[in-house]
Amino acid sequence: MPLIHLEEVAKETFFGLWKIEETPGELEKQLQLKEHELLVLRSLQGEKRNLHWLATRVLLRKMLSTDDYIDCQADENGKPVLINLPHQISLSHSYDYAAVMISRDKKVGIDIEVIKDKIDRVKHKFLNNYELNFINQEHKLEHLYACWCAKEALYKLNGKKETSFKDNIRLDAFDYTETGKISSRIEKDGAKMKHYTVYYRKFENYMLGYVNED
Template sequence: MALVYLRELNPKTKFAIWKIEESAEELLGKLQLDDAEKLKLQQMSKGKRTLHWMATRVLLRYLLQTDQYIHCPSDNNGKPYLPDYPYKLSLTHSFEYAGVMLSTQGECGIDLEIVKNKVVRIKNKFLKDEELAFINPDPEIEILQLYACWCAKEAVYKLQGNKGVSFLEDMTIRPFTYKPQGVMYLDFTKDGISTTLEVYYEQFQNYMLGYAVE
């Protein structure tokens, strides 16, 4: 397993991306699991899903700099948390990479996606007409900007931690010009309460990365 990207956004927030190069057996050898986690692993289908789950936990161990057992359960909405540490937590994975974000500043969210053409086909399902209006029409830039928007909304979805939130109805990205690395502003409305979040995005090899913190 190789650390390929480590970034501190500020003294309270950091994230890391690892390339998964080990087998499931090698990853398992780096972990300490309780009975519930062992059962969860047994219930998973073998392959990438298992590797992703274990890789995020190995990376979490690296970021927390501990060789002790790390209790990392999920709440009723599936959001992971660390009851024994002061950090808020977000996990992500895509194909051969796994990522972890930690923050003592507030809730955080991170999303990593491999860039593929399929995002063009589903753009109307997660972007309003007013959002589509500022997407660059150049096909090469369009795909990247659409993925930046998707990762931004996914990061905010993870940050806020509630099921039933709609990318299309509850989140609106303000107009921005796409660059390989940048920031956008996202208006999030739920239960009549609106907030605006700064969401950072950047190209990472042939992937797109989005992340936000309260």
């Protein structure tokens, strides 16, 4: 299936969604994979992981609108980076969807998750007491996933492995609606506190969160 949604969220900053209906072989034919990328692809266990890896790269290619080879690799912290292009990127996937965010000059982060009951069992691992207390019990799962996607998007933007969801990424209280925004910040010892606005939206049974530097 082609790109199903493309949205400009800031100047030269976009996110896109791709619904995965192809086979791994069909997706791979749309890419120009080098040996180091084929090694990564072959190391993935299971067809779903192959589909996710391939779909994010196909979507990245569509959004950049180029026939040239795109060298997408992971840096020392595991953050995807483009070796031969100036853009900042973030990749995500969940079940039947792939999501990509691109900016020419801003750090970005994106996360997509299917909404499942299991998040209620682990909420204390990524939310502090203040954040737990503002969760709307009537829309508990959706509110928790909005928080998770926001923190995951901020984690990806920050790009540092030692960043703790619970201790370093803080969300201000917000009322849950199906589309909204969250004032947030990243606090780390010895580093200047940075403030962000994370946007989220629910579609089908998924939650999407995305953020870019101002």
